[in-house]
Amino acid sequence: MNKFALLLVFISFLAPAKITLPHLFSDHMVLQQNSTVRIWGTADPNEPVALTTGWDKKTYTTKGDSYAKWSLEIKTPSYGGPYTLTLKGYNTIEINDVMVGEVWIGSGQSNMEMTPAWGIENGPEEIAQAHAPHIRFFKLEKSTAPSPQISAQSAWQSVTPEVMKNNSALGYFFSQRLSKELQGVPVGFIVSAWGGSPAEVWIPEEEFSENKLAQSELEKLETSDAWPSKAGAAYNAMVHPLLPYGFHGVLWYQGESNTGSQSYDNTLETLIRSWRKQAGREFPFYVVQIAPYNYGAQYDGGARIRDAQRRILSVAHTGMVVTSDLSTTDDIHPKQKKQLGERLADLVLSKRFARLDLVAEGPLLKEAVVRGRKMVLSFHNSQGMYVKGGTRSPLFELAGEDGVFHPAQGVVRNGTIEVYSNAVKIPQRVRYAWKNTDQADIFNSAGIPMSTFTTEY
Template identity: 45%
Template sequence: MKKSQIILQVFLALSLSIVNAAWAVTVPAIFNDHMVLQQNAEVTIWGSGKSGEEVTVTGSWDNKPVKTKASNLAKWSVKLKTPAAGGPYTVTIKGYNTIVINDVLTGEVWLASGQSNMEWSAAAGIDKAEQEIPKANYPEIRFFSVAHQTADGPQLDLKGEWVVSTPETMKHFSAIGYFFGRELHHELNVPVGVINSSWGGTPGEVWVNPEVIAGDPVLTKAAAQQKEVEYGPIQPGKAYHAMIAPLIPYRIAGALWYQGESNTSAPEAYATLLPALINNWRSEWGYDFPFYFVQIAPYKDYGPYAGALLRDSQRKSLNTPGTGMVVVSDIGNNDDIHPRNKLDVGKRLANLALNKTYGKTERPASGPLFRDMKVEGRKVRLFFDYAENGLVSKGKALTNFEIAGEDQNFVKADARIEGNTVVVQAKSVKNPVAVRYEWSNAVNPNLYNKAGLPASSFRTDNWPVKQQL
């Protein structure tokens, strides 16, 4: 064969490979080996392809092909009905080329997000790490860690991959996400997939579509108070565009959230921000999935009231339907913004989900949450949710209660438990009108329900709070 013919054949082969590559059907990184798809659901599989290209997607659980064509924007998507928990399966995507995704399980999929306390791994240092890491061999628990990225507009893909839970993979994954997933796996006996999209030090605004922030003057003002830091973005939407938007509409059972430490510069605005984030995500996904969050732990260096105000804003966010809150003030560390007890945080989130999402009502969902108050002469009686079986004090007497009259001057109060209520009074306050509990930055609770979970801090007033931030 002449040299010119060889060169021509090589040229044609290369040209054909380039054309084939250009026409190749592709899928985002969230679709890869070892992934978990939400069971008993209609899940969306999507990707890119040549405009007009016929794309066929088949799940091996029923071998029923679903066909579509790539749009004039070179995008395609299909919906597959998944079976009850099981696997492993394959998902085959066929266009001009073929993609086979192996070792696919169907089970429960949860998205975990927030800042450093959600991102914190066993490798970073947690209580009982030496005992927990070697036990992390769970073939039916899978992790997907989203790499840190920012963007100015919604992205189509992100960096990450699904991995099977082993001592090595667990060590570098969100500890809370792992312990949550393990508890669900044990209780429900189904595969569990946890997607972790977190970034330490980030304020809540970066995780919301920036249009939501721009459309609300309270949120706009609060976002403007954020100061540049070297360890992450502060501008609205930067992480949302790059680390949340590319996951949509991957079907999830619900979301977990542990964030707020970086919003203590405008703590009262968080009562607007968190519901806005929840509603934004639900709107983008197209359905109202459960959203469970962790109340930030006490920490001495926020300032005297910033932490209390932020925690109270989180408590108020429970007015958003389909939400739940885990209180961790009893397992925090006043001297460390990163408490190392992640095991109990994960378990409490799992109990909350098991109770509210999966109907396991024997699991304790929450500690006491203030509901209402009644003035009885010189006393105030406080009523709580999640106190049906009674309240208990861990210690000889209840502490951290304050009471005030119309002068708004709070003084230390005596408090006692009467059944599932608390009665509060102070000798110097003859006509009480307001009560606060744990109303400082670094405090430790001793009011619990019979399930052993601590009460959230709260205040019954809405008076302005002078604070040193």
């Protein structure tokens, strides 16, 4: 090496490093309103870092630590913008067109990923009307990693017809309705989804060593060139970098790739708890129940997933929307993404913003009591409950002590449902809409269908 080259190397060691930020912190970003949010990045050890907020001109300061990392927690106002965030270290970074509003993560498999370009109901008309600069997308690139990452590849985009066309349809319609009902609050929607992916790849690998039931399901996964199949592979690259960010909650649409699982409720609960543990808070987690679909010879795989998703509602701060009236049984990707997005938004409006005028969930089993030869069922969210197209539902089944289920009839009476079958003298168990292709025929006054359920286990 000549003297000139040595001089350049020496100078490079003396030159201060630049402060850097993950891609989440960039122009057009959305920060969660009325909150304390974290902003982080890298800097030289002991490098002073100052962040000034555009809404109140307050400056927050810290220094790079011995690992060349830094983080700050800043307070956000009620919704508004655009604002500028200014960071100063040995260099200066300005983040422009920053909005403050509602921030949500949408994760799962293809039904969350599905864009209007795939083909949705009234797609061309909806795309043409999608001029919504107050709605922003951050869509992660599909990637895997062997260990948890600190940054995810993407960029914030304001919604135009072209941006909407190539982003999550469900995410757009959710954001559109939420913003409209909140009178113009900006919405940031982070898309972290991978078509075909099983739930296990979205769970940190270390969780499986402590959960033998989840481990047994993991071992059954088939490998694919189209999506990951290793525990934690998608989590490391596409979830871990998001969890410190100040989002309000998660919307989850996944399960089709786990049909056949006998314990999906355990797997999904493990996922929820692991994400919350890493984030350090119990954020809301709302599930879209998978739609009825003909999975072939597998008799009840889809029904078991639908019921497992219902069972997850015992976990705090969860909710679920039902899809069985918005699909055909020959299409695993329901085209009515606008209706689904609006149901999710109504769920958020009901639970987060206490909109008591909204019934956002369908009838959910509360109690099953044996009365003679009948099983009498009571429900949550049962206001105005009725059988669509008749007075009796044929989608019930009853079983006696032998555990064999027989076709049964369900009749709505005074907000309860009486279920009976001539083949069962003393009912012990009941289930509803238990075939993979069963579409609910019982609704409440809000027009939301009843969930598949069983008292079998």
